[in-house]
Amino acid sequence: MSKDGMNYAPKGKPNPVVKEGEFPVAAAALDHGHINGMCNGLVEAGATLKWVYDPDPEKVKEFVEQFPGVQIADSLEQILHDESIKLVAGAAIPSERSALGNKVMEAGKDYFTDKTPFTTKAQLEETKLVVERTGQKYMVYFSERLHVEGAVFAGDLIKDGAIGNVIQVTGFGPHRLNASSRPEWFFTKEQYGGILCDIGSHQIEQFLYFAGCEDAEILHSKVGNYNNPDHPELEDYGDATLRGDNGATQIFKVDWFTPEGLSTWGDGRTFITGTEGTIEIRKYVDVARAESGDHLYLVNKDGEKHYELSGKVGFPFFGELIKDCINRTEKAMSQAHAFKAAELCLQAQEQAVVVTK
Secondary structure (H helix, E strand, O other): OOOOOOHHHOOOOOOOOOOOOEEEEEEEOOOHHHHHHHHHHHOOOEEEEEEEEOOOOHHHHHHHOOOOOOEEEOOOOHHOOOOOOOOEEEEOHHHHHHHHHHHHHHHHHHEEEEOOOOOHHHHHHHHHHHHHHHHOOEEEHHHHOOHHHHHHHHHHHHHHOOOEEEEEEEEEEEEEHHHHHOHHHHHHHHOOOOOOOOHHHHHHHHHHHHHOOEHHHHHEEEEEEOOOOOOOOOOOOOEEEEEEOOOOOOEEEEOOOOOOOOOOOOOEEEEEEOEEEEEEEEOEEEOOOEEEEEEEEEOOOOOEEEEOOOOOOOOOOHHHHHHHHOOOOOOOOHHHHHHHHHHHHHHHHHHHHOOOO
């Protein structure tokens, strides 16, 4: 398990849904290490990684080491002019993700971006218009659900009625800061968007998904910089409370305070309360018990169960995304869901009360 969440890139078992060469993709904008996880998922689902582009040759070199055989493009335009490319994956600086996506979609290709997909409401509204005009997809890598086997299995349990109707979701998303290894943009609020907009987006997306909400309202949110005076624009703590359109509620907190002694980059957990049972997901570690992740605890009328899911569930999102791009369906994630999660994290950020110790 990676000590640094920025370079968390899960690998699963290959489960191709297309033949070699049937779904060529490209990677562009390698500013965040999540691009490796995004491309791992696509390649395991059968995509052919044809091109990579970034203006920084060092980033490209590291990427090619991870994905030998990929061709290095001279420019983004070379990728966009290649009619064979079906989708472009990008992990740009957060404030630049929408502009890149708009270019990709205007070129007739689907776009797959790292979270958070937007840092302003103006970006969201502009991209909505581009999606409507082009008919292309603007999909988002919410890795804390899509690339966590425990979270995938929790979704399946909920669909099967294992805990009845979901009425509450509580999320904890601590991350290790590793300040010395972070790029300058990471500490500039205009570029990273704020903690609720950034890593908070994972939590809000999970709430909408697990609780089956199409919309929600932000009841309260807070942000603060408790322990990083050298980086005054960094928010190292944030939390929020939401109410879904179906009455379900959420409480979550995110922070950059993972202790050095933890074996991985963050003890991410999700607690889900249903009318007939509860689920707890220990995503990346089971503290002081097992350094492995993907532990799920289920309690319902049938009793108590502990599932160890690492390597057993897989990551179906990526194959579903490829099929959605080919068939123009929305089984992996609807466009409305991606946009709503983005909208709500922007609202939570905008409404946040600033707190200090």
